[in-house]
Amino acid sequence: MSLLLGSALLLSACGSNESSGSSASNGEWSPDKPIEMIAPAGAGGGWDTTARTISKVMEKEKIIDKRMAVANKPGGGGAVGWSYVNKKGGNHTLFVTSPPILFVPLNGQSELGHNDFTPIAGVIADYSAFVVPANSPYDSMNDLVDALKEDPTSISVVGDSSPGSMDHMAFVKAVKAAGVDIKQLKYVSAQDGSGMSMLLGNKVDVYSTGLAEATEQARAGKVKVLAITSPEPLEGETVSEFPTLKEQGIDDEFIVWRGIMGPKEMDHKAAKFYEQAVKEMMETDEWKTQRDNFGWNDKFMSGDEFKEFLDEEYKTMESLLKEVGLAK
Known part of the structure; x- marks a missing residue:
């Protein structure tokens, strides 16, 4: 792949178009100027960390022979960055995207x-966790569900996202599956x-995060993790101790x-170029090291697979949001 991209870059020297990139005679496309990677939030969060990690690995491994500069565009739960x-x-x-690209428009x-x-491509998977203080009377997700069914x-x-967004809907989806009245x-x-x-100060009962x-607070013994939303038990220190919903x-999940993702009118050849670059990046040892440092799991999807996945997720979340009265 690297040799192929390098060849395409050399061929692009003649007749390149500054605004759209360049296409060699064999149909290959390659960027002819720096690439801007948007993190639609401030520094330090999941979008920012993902964007900077991808940029770092792409440049270090010379997957793309152009600079990939990360720019933060915070605001509106991602909407400011999407508008840009x-x-x-x-x-x-x-730009880096995640479930708010579905929730925020639905809201x-x-x-x-x-x-x-x-x-362009799906890259990683992370999971939600439902947490209570270490001295909570609830020792399992089923204990909590029983209390919710009663009242x-x-x-x-509590969650760090807005009503109708990720932390909220992860919990709603889980307890609905358990038979709780989510309204x-x-x-x-x-x-x-x-x-x-707020959780550690006993101001709330449960934290969806x-x-x-x-993991950090569970390792310190300050909280109990009642459940995680992964389809299967996870491997690794501490996380292997967390029960999944399905196990209970x-x-x-x-x-x-x-x-x-990229702009709507992006050239199909450009989209395929970036898709293949992401795939190659995820096969490098450097990516695997960074991924493991953050506790991420690989979930590569091609552009077509990603589109199909998003369409299905949208239908599920639209139904849930309507049920709790938060869909527009």
């Missing part, structure tokens, strides 16, 4: 959604990132996926 990419267009702008907070962009309003659930759930939105502090956040008889 939509206006920028062309073949040299990409009516953005006019742009997944169908307004070109799916859905008696338990407060009466009490969800607290801690968009300032204070969810764990990402696996990484849960709840037939549900929730993948916190992340992938890459």
